[in-house]
Amino acid sequence: MGLRPHFFYINNSMTELNALARQPETIDYSAPSQYRFSILQLPKVQFFTTACNIPGISMGEAVFATPYKNINVLPDKITFDNLEITFLVDEKLENYQELHNWITAIGFPEDRAEFKAFRKANSDRRPDSISKYDAKSDSPKPRTPDSAMYSDATLTILTNKNNPILNVLFSNVYPVSLSGLNYTNDASDTQYLSAQATFQYQLYKFQSLG
Numbered sequence: 490m491g492l493r494p495h496f497f498y499i500n501n502s503m504t505e506l507n508a509l510a511r512q513p514e515t516i517d518y519s520a521p522s523q524y525r526f527s528i529l530q531l532p533k534v535q536f537f538t539t540a541c542n543i544p545g546i547s548m549g550e551a552v553f554a555t556p557y558k559n560i561n562v563l564p565d566k567i568t569f570d571n572l573e574i575t576f577l578v579d580e581k582l583e584n585y586q587e588l589h590n591w592i593t594a595i596g597f598p599e600d601r602a603e604f605k606a607f608r609k610a611n612s613d614r615r616p617d618s619i620s621k622y623d624a625k626s627d628s629p630k631p632r633t634p635d636s637a638m639y640s641d642a643t644l645t646i647l648t649n650k651n652n653p654i655l656n657v658l659f660s661n662v663y664p665v666s667l668s669g670l671n672y673t674n675d676a677s678d679t680q681y682l683s684a685q686a687t688f689q690y691q692l693y694k695f696q697s698l699g
Contacts, residue, residue, distance in 0.1 A: 523647040526574060528662065530591060530640030533584040537577040539683065541644055543657055544570035544693070572642070572659060572688040577681055578670065588667050588686050595638060595663065608637045639663050642688070645698075654699050661691035 526541045528534065551564040578585050594607030644657040668685040 517649055519646065520649060523649065523651070525645040525647065525653075526642070527645070528640055528642040530662075531584070531587050533579070533587050534574075534576050534686075537579065537584055538574050539577060540573075540575035542573050543644065544572050546570065569690070569692065571665070572662065572690060572693075573685065574688075575683055575685050577683050582670075585667075585670065585684055588664055588684075592664050592667055604638075608635065636661075642690070654697075656696040656698060657693055658696055659688075659690045659693045662688045663690070664688050 524541060526535055526538045547568050547570075548564045549566050549568065551562050553560040553562050576584060590607065594603050597603040639661040640663070642659040642662045644659070645653050646655040646657070648654050664686055666687040670682050670684060672682075
């Protein structure tokens with residue numbers, strides 16, 4: 490009986506030490522304006538980007554059926570939300586056309602050659618999209634990989650002093666929607682046009698820079 494208070498004291502001290510070791514090293518908060526967004530396929534879009542998100546992730550349900558109550562078990566499928574950006578449209582609509590042309594090439598609404606032309610024009614932006622072909626070989630030229638139709642994107646999180654601290658790396662990004670542009674004479678003040686683009690991707694990972 491006499492050892493119990495002493496044991497309780499030691500155990501309580503260990504709990505306090507563990508709690509102190511788990512304290513956060515920084516208490517600065519993340520500001521929504523402290524970021525940079527870049528996407529290899531759209532150099533004219535990334536400069537005008539005004540909003541971007543880190544997509545949410547979720548898991549479905551997996552249920553083990555029993556004659557009584559169904560038991561929830563760990564699922565094995567992750568669903569990633571879409572990557573969404575907002576960007577200001579330049580006067581010549583060059584950045585808007587970059588995205589428009591990318592989507593058009595994927596869907597080729599007029600001719601299949603649109604897909605091929607875009608893939609060929611952008612193959613130098615992805616090293617893995619260039620076909621390796623030996624002109625001296627008699628083997629037929631291999632098909633150009635479709636990786637030129639994708640892009641990689643990076644969302645860089647900045648500290649309050651504008652120092653990069655974290656990268657969010659998106660792999661195999663491709664656009665799925667682009668909003669329209671509405672022109673009007675009713676605006677009393679100068680309001681510049683902006684557009685929203687939605688992307689899907691294979692996955693994203695975090696890369697610490699600190």
